[in-house]
Amino acid sequence: MKNKTSAFLLISMIITALLSFTSCYRYGHAEQQLLMMDTLSDENPDTVLTMLDRMDFSSMSKFERMHAELLKGKAMNKAYVNFTTDSVMLEVVDWYERHGNANQKMLAYYILGCAYRDLEDAPSALKYLNLAVDAVDEKDGDCDLHTLMRVYSQMGGLYQRVAAFENERIADSHAEQLAWQIGDTISALRLMRLRASTLYDALQQSEALMILDSIVQFCNEHGLPEQTKNIYPMRIKYHIQTKNATYADSLLRVYESKMGIRPSTRDEDIVDITHFYRKGLYYNLIEQPDSAIQMFKRLLQLINKRPLYTVSRHELREGSYQGLLEAYSLKHQPDSVIKYANLYCQWNDSSTRAKSSEHLLRYQLLYNYTKIQEQALKAEQKASRLRLTMILLVVIGIAIAIIVWSIYQKRLKKERQKQIATNKEYQLLLHELEKSTEELLLVKTDSERFQREKESEIQKLQTALAMYQDNEQSVEQWSDERAIFACDIAKRLHSLSSHAQKATPNELNCLLVTAQNAFPKFYANITDASKGLSHTEIIISILIRFRFIPSEISLLLGLSSQRITNLKSSVNQKLFGTQGAKTLDSHLMSLK
Numbered sequence: 001m002k003n004k005t006s007a008f009l010l011i012s013m014i015i016t017a018l019l020s021f022t023s024c025y026r027y028g029h030a031e032q033q034l035l036m037m038d039t040l041s042d043e044n045p046d047t048v049l050t051m052l053d054r055m056d057f058s059s060m061s062k063f064e065r066m067h068a069e070l071l072k073g074k075a076m077n078k079a080y081v082n083f084t085t086d087s088v089m090l091e092v093v094d095w096y097e098r099h100g101n102a103n104q105k106m107l108a109y110y111i112l113g114c115a116y117r118d119l120e121d122a123p124s125a126l127k128y129l130n131l132a133v134d135a136v137d138e139k140d141g142d143c144d145l146h147t148l149m150r151v152y153s154q155m156g157g158l159y160q161r162v163a164a165f166e167n168e169r170i171a172d173s174h175a176e177q178l179a180w181q182i183g184d185t186i187s188a189l190r191l192m193r194l195r196a197s198t199l200y201d202a203l204q205q206s207e208a209l210m211i212l213d214s215i216v217q218f219c220n221e222h223g224l225p226e227q228t229k230n231i232y233p234m235r236i237k238y239h240i241q242t243k244n245a246t247y248a249d250s251l252l253r254v255y256e257s258k259m260g261i262r263p264s265t266r267d268e269d270i271v272d273i274t275h276f277y278r279k280g281l282y283y284n285l286i287e288q289p290d291s292a293i294q295m296f297k298r299l300l301q302l303i304n305k306r307p308l309y310t311v312s313r314h315e316l317r318e319g320s321y322q323g324l325l326e327a328y329s330l331k332h333q334p335d336s337v338i339k340y341a342n343l344y345c346q347w348n349d350s351s352t353r354a355k356s357s358e359h360l361l362r363y364q365l366l367y368n369y370t371k372i373q374e375q376a377l378k379a380e381q382k383a384s385r386l387r388l389t390m391i392l393l394v395v396i397g398i399a400i401a402i403i404v405w406s407i408y409q410k411r412l413k414k415e416r417q418k419q420i421a422t423n424k425e426y427q428l429l430l431h432e433l434e435k436s437t438e439e440l441l442l443v444k445t446d447s448e449r450f451q452r453e454k455e456s457e458i459q460k461l462q463t464a465l466a467m468y469q470d471n472e473q474s475v476e477q478w479s480d481e482r483a484i485f486a487c488d489i490a491k492r493l494h495s496l497s498s499h500a501q502k503a504t505p506n507e508l509n510c511l512l513v514t515a516q517n518a519f520p521k522f523y524a525n526i527t528d529a530s531k532g533l534s535h536t537e538i539i540i541s542i543l544i545r546f547r548f549i550p551s552e553i554s555l556l557l558g559l560s561s562q563r564i565t566n567l568k569s570s571v572n573q574k575l576f577g578t579q580g581a582k583t584l585d586s587h588l589m590s591l592k
Contacts, residue, residue, distance in 0.1 A: 008466035010320035014229070015075070028231065030060050030062075030064045030068075031067065033051075033055070034064065034067050034068055034071055034565065037051055037052070037071060038071055038074075041071060041074050041075045041078060042078065045074075045075040045076070045077075045078035045079040046075075046079050048071065048072075048075040049072065049075045049076065049079060050077070052068060052071065052072050055068065057069075059400075063099075065439070066091075066095040066096065066099075068093055069088055069089075069091070069092045070092050070096070070104070070107065070111065072107055073088070073089055073092065073111035073112075073114075073115070074107065074111055077114045078113060080306075081113065081116040083118040084118075084119075085115075085119075085225050086112065086115050086116060086119060086124075086238035089108070089111055089112040089115050090112065092111070092368045093108045093109060093112050093128075094175075095108075096108040102135055102136045102137070102140070102142075102143070103136060103142070103143070103144040103147070103352045105132075105135040105136075105148055106132045106135040106136045106144065106147055106148065106151070109129070109131040110129065110132040110134035110137060110147060110150065110154070111129045112150050113125045113126070113127075113129040113132060113151075113154060114154060116128065116180065117154065117158065118155075122158055122161070125154075125158055125236060125579070126155065126158055129154055129155050129158070130134075130155075132147075132148075132151045133148070133151055133152070135489075136148060139414065145178050145181060145182045146182060146184070149175045149178040149182070149184070149187065149207070150175075151175075152171045152172070152174045152175035152178065153172065153175040153191065153194075155167075155171040156168045156169075156171035156172040156175060156194060156196050156198075159171060159538065160194075160197075160198065160201070161315075165198055165201060165202035168198045169195065169198050169199070171196045172191055172195050172198060175191050176188055176191035176192060176195065178439075179191055185222075185224070185517050186227070189215055189219070189224075189227050189230075190230070190502070191228060192211055192214075192215055193211075193215065193231065193234070193357070195211060196208040196209075196211035196212055196215075196234060197234060199211070200234060200237075200238070201510055204447070205238060205472075208234065209234075209235070209238065212231045212234060212235065213376075215227070215228070215231055216228050216231060228258075229258040230261060232251055232254065232255040232258070233255070233272070233275075233278060233365060234276050235251055236248055236251045236252055236255065236282075237278060237281070239251065240278065240282055240285055240560070244284060245282070245285050248282050249282065249286075252278070252282060254294050255275070256275075259271065259272060259275070261275065267298055267301070267302055268302075268305075273299060273302045273303070273306060273316070274299075275296045275510075276296070276298050276299035276302070277295070277296070277299055277316065277320065277323065279295045280292040280293075280295035280296045280299070280320075280323045281323060283295060283327075284323060284326050284327055284330065284490070287330055289327040289330040290327075290330070290331075291329045292323060292326075292327040292330075293324060293327045293328070295323075296320045296323045296324045297320075297324075299316060299320050300317065303316050303317055303320075309546060310545070314347060317347055318344065318347040321340050321343040321344040321347055322340075322344050324336075324340040325337060325340040327419045328340060337535050339383065343421045357422050381472050415561065416500055416555070418551075420497075420498060420499070420500050422549070422551045422554075427557045475487070484514075484518045484519075484546075487514055487518075489507065489511050489514050490511075490514075490546050492507060493507065493511065493543075493548065493552075493556055494552065496555075496556060497548070497551070497555045497556050500555050501546055501555070501559070502555065502556060502557070503556040508539055511539075511542060511543070512538075512539070513544070515545065519545060519577050519591075521591065522545060522588075522591045523542075525575070525591055526538055526541045526542070526575065526591075531574050531575055533571060533574055533575070536557065536567060537567055537570060537571045537574075539557065539572055540553060540557070540564065540567055540568065540571065541575075541588055544568075544584065544585055544588050545588050545589070545591075546587065550564055550565075565581050568579075568581035568584045569581040569584075571584060572584040572587065575587065575588075
């Protein structure tokens, strides 16, 4: 392990030396250096801080400078360098709020929260830690779960400081779940110990010790003996508080052996300086106040020399003064008792802690309430947009329907006018035919030339009339059935169609009677029940037989041209077994 550390330090020193010869950081080059340092910040933040101190921030672009300041804040937090101001990180947060992705926003909020932690502004720290959590989607595959784990861990630390044990447990549990999820076993075990510590502080010692036992079992099963040494501090504290000096002494010796602590070990070489605090409590327990005083004073000397968070430094100082107060009480030295009693009171104001706890929890509740309100407002805005969209769609739909209806009515009117014009033209031809026929009869005795001219004219008119119908029968039928087609009811219906008027049921019934008398076999055929023609289909068949054209039938029955065509196809199929409407007229004319 030491060889790996030495090699890493050597590489870092080489990189630092290379940077010292670099005097100009052009756009792009500085960003490359920052990305390289970002990979070093987790393992060697001190080296990163040294490298950043040698960079000229003023020559960087705004993007590079913000990245450098964010990286510096991250390295300071890792190296336990306390923040003394929030101004720089506020600028960084403002930049990344506008230009950063979700992970960059989370990191910026997290570092600013840590800055407020060092500045003893717990509510502001909690505010930005909450914003860090809200900046990302934990389920997103790109989410930086490592940083998110640290955010929840810091939230747990804030709650631990004000003895908000339930909030601390929730935050630490979430951080622990993330640690297991990303495979960070060491962090997960550390967070398990924090969870045990939370339960211990909440006077749930048995549950806390059960967690410690599960840590030992896990470490033994997975070959992590080094991690078991971290469970001893809480066990030692437990036996001291329960006044079990024998077990406390035994555990202290085991812990010192695992940590490599010997009587000759210098204070500067002891990693866990809280060991002095527990050792002092033990000496007070066995009533060796001189040894206890020595332990607590050694701890006070180391507190300001070690890179500790402000909160941890205050807690250790408070514990040291309390231990010295108890030790001098055992020695019956009232002056020293009064001195350390005053110092202890200064560092441990229970009412201040209670107020801080109340303030912090009130802020968290307010934040949660505000967040719920924002979510409700967003939901209402979304619903409003949906309602507006629906209204617009309905309005557009109505407008389209009106336009389509208007176009349809115009086309219908145009088609009706066309039908009327056709019917009038047809009526005119019928009239001309009737007139020419009568003239022929009057002058039949006249010259043969005049007779031939009239016959030719009549044949032309008959041919023109036949063109209005889908009928291939000879135009000679006009002469044979002229009297029938010129009956009163036929004339009446032709007149109605030329004025776009619909025939009445009585008029249609009259036509039926006329057809029955004029064409009995035809009528019997189309009204045969086995044929299955409807009343409308019978009427259409008779109108066709009486030489009414489709446009006339459409107006007389009040049906569209397409509907008439469909009905003609049906009649053709039922009577003659033929598809389509084109041959129906010829077929009907063939029925005598």
